[in-house]
Amino acid sequence: MGSGKARWKISFHRSPSSSPSSSFSAEAPPEFLCPISRSLMADPVIVPSGDTFERRCIEACSALDFTPPTLSSSSSPPLLLIPNVALKNAILTWCDRSGLPRPAPPSAEAARAIVRRLMPPAPAAPDDPSPPPPPPPPLVALREGLKAPIGPDTPPPISVRTRRVNPNPRFSPPSSSASSSSYPSSSSFPSSEMAAGAAEETLTQETPTKAREAPEASPTASCDRLEEEILTQLKDSEPSEQEAAMASLRQATRESRERRLALCTPRLLAALRPMLLSRYAGVQVNAAAALVNLSLEAPNKVRIVRSGAVPPLVDVLKGGHPEARDHAAGALFSLALEEENRAAIGVLGAIEPLIQLFTRAPSSSSSSSSDAHRARRDAGTALYHLSVASTNQSKMARTPGAVKALLALATAPNSDAAALRRLALMVAGNLAGCADGRAALMDAGAVAALVGLMRDAAGTPEEEYCVAALYGMSKGSLRFRGAARAAGAEAVLMRVAEDSSGGRAGVRRQMARRTLRAMRGEDDDAAAAAAAAFGTEFDDDGSIVSEGLVSFRRRHQRDFGTAGGGGGGSNTTEF
Template identity: 40%
Template sequence: MGGNGRFRRWRISFHRSLSAAKKDPPPEFLCPISNSLMFDPAIVSCGQTFERACVDVCRSLSFAPTLSDGSQPDFTTVIPNLALKSAILSWCKQTGSGRPCPPDDSEIESSIRSISGSIGTLESPKIWVSETPNSRDLNFSSSSEESVIANSTPLLPFATRPSCFSYSSSPSTSSEFVAEEGSTNAAASSEEENFIARMGSLDVYEQEQAVIQLRKTTRTSEEARAALCSERLLQALKQLLSSRYAALQTNAAAAMVNISLERGNKVKIVRAGAVPPLIDILKSGFDEAREHAAGAIFSLALDNGNKTVIGALGAMPPLLLELRSGTRRQSRQDAALALYHLTLVQSNRAKVVRLGAAPALLGLLGDRDVSACVVLTVCNLAACDEGRAALLDANAVDCLVGLLRDRAESGSESTRENCVAALHSLSDRSMRFKGLARDAGAVEVLLDVAKADSERARVMTRGILEGLRGPETGEDGEEVDWEAVMKGGVTRARHRVGKSSSEL
């Protein structure tokens, strides 16, 4: 009896120790920035270990936080800490604690804000992000470098530009800027000081006239956009993005888009802290200002170095809301294209999936105003495991097959080809896809695509059909003659199981 009592006391003590372990993981398992159990620990140049997502955001902002011990980490080199990750997972298994999850956007933002005071006023930036990233300017196409489709097949070129580039008063001749790289002439400096002084005026009318002139000046002149993208001018312009006057907010957002068109300005604008007020405009700004804000975020998202930080600052939910509920066609298209570029990054794809956006995106495939843009994001989601599962749950196969079935609705060749690309990714190593494709009548539609569409679409279609081989894909016991299909152009070469072709 006494022995059993000692066993119970030992067991209670053991469970208490496990409970305590769950609540208090070893300090070396916690990220010094987020103070949370690390999901993807990474060692930086100074030898310290952080959550990789926190490092990515700090690098994108060129911000070196001052930690509790007074040190400032060096983020120049980042190496996965596989040994620590294994130790964390072992600890979770031994103690019964839940496995760590990727940090939430708001968690990273609040952690960095608590250290920095406020994003956008960070001092002594260090250049960790390349100033010449492989990003595209206004007229871009989806190349193989950008596509994340599982089969590595690039999406068809798709050209567009932010809306406010074409929204302005009549074009005016801007000041002439002649500047050598790394220096600015006296005329440009004088123009910049004039804009800063007028935008900081207490007279709202003077502010409005200044920002309208800035919008006109940066609309047509690449030299002006490069010369005027200074920290001081961006800070003055950022203040006007938060104005409650419609004209000020709208013209400030449009000027921000114009300045962002210069490739080298995109990282500078994000570092200046312009993304949070642009997100605020998307949430509750004036209609035309929201249109320009969507265009600005789309333009900034073209830079590879900006994608992670824009997602971490919380741009996904308002972009999705603008896409679904916006009142302006161009605004919705820019929001859709911003989402496409942001979801080229895995962390942002995971955020979109967690927001439950898959059904909404699929529902928008029938909206002619935005379907061509939305299918690009669907392709990105289909390229990752969690996105693929969410899309299959949301009946993506039926939606995409239905769009392909109706050529009038599916629109351009690029849209049809991207639908095929999405189906190709969804079919990757998925037994579930076979049943859903059968129920949607996919074989007949894909056979038509294999006969009539572009060569690239035909190649992907043949890959899907090859994966669907088997009696289960036929109707009423029919089986597709795949050899005939692959040899070209046969749309319905079928034979019944156990019967010769002459008997059909």
């Protein structure tokens, strides 16, 4: 008991000049502690692997080129830091309820000192007193919302969501629970509460106006005024005022590219988050539609993800109003067009609800048939782009029931679902690019299903996607050989391999030949030689998309309007 009292005395009366959160780390839930500093996190961020760290600590690891022991180094995607708003609010709530001071982030120097203590000692160097090279520039700030442009000029927007909304707000069920994958360390706290708290904090702490360098700005000035009006209306707790504010934002973001760029500010994005979780249909639908409109501009896409908008979108997908769910699927599709966003969207839990929306037939409670089909197509296209990222392929493969549902949709006889079938096949082809995906596909009977589909799809796009998926599954798998022989794959693959027509048939033909060689157990030297003749590298664990099969992506962009760089496609359909 004596030692226990001493500990409490030391904890509660420690000088504030000491580490701001280490005093209470022994009593804190372990998920509130940074794995690097072992202290309460003041600014927790999620990395693409799904782990959460104190921002300054993981930035110090990046600057010092050090991989923390708790972080898997099997893959090295670009380090993207996503604010874990839910966990931050959970930590602050716990501190307030416990009567403890809120944690403060360590300084950059203190974080580097912590990381250096974890690093193995450097080998003895020759007598060279020269100082170490300066660290690389700090990572892009995420919390304050990207004050600099993210990319070069982009083409004009292709379409804007313009659906007319029922002016009478209806009560729609709130999200059932926060996604555990969205908030890895705080599943016991409702996401709506946390998002609202984060929005209030941002609205009160950030300065009300920004100096803009280009004063030619009659549109900019009008956007500033509109921003202030919307934020003022949102301070009112009346749902009618909130709905009017979201309707104004939706209308403004519908009008022009300049307005979408000017209105994608940290304060408005922070205000949108709790509106996405509103119990009132009018508020939720308008907020989701406004976010879709903002996401159409390339410079806004990364900014929106880094603002913390993905977790509320995931909650809307799970239990929002049907029309808001349609918009949420469109928003995630639009955000997934940006390569830098894909790992983050996967980490934040969007994959499972997107798969459910994509593969599940619409219910009687959903919106109209055309709207439901559009939402499913948006969800499927989002999954296609997410599955290009290697970090998401295993996540999809391990999602319970996902691969079986994709195959069921891919082989559905309904002719109205042809576009959805093609999307399901394309996602399956990407999943075949990783070991987990290949195993999941074969567990679900994909070989027999794809061979059966090829028998009825000669010369069609579906045949091309089936060959790609079979080719991916054939890599280094004895199990594939037996399954392919049992399904009679040799006959359909021989037909493709002997096709002498030009164009994309050359790609299909080469993949079919390599798959046949794998079925016959020919060695990797022959496959490598064939790859060299085909102008690609032989990679036994590569992605289908990275195998030089650019025609798949081009065809997909033409058929589904997903070209991110302009052209005539659209990433949402006008309605």
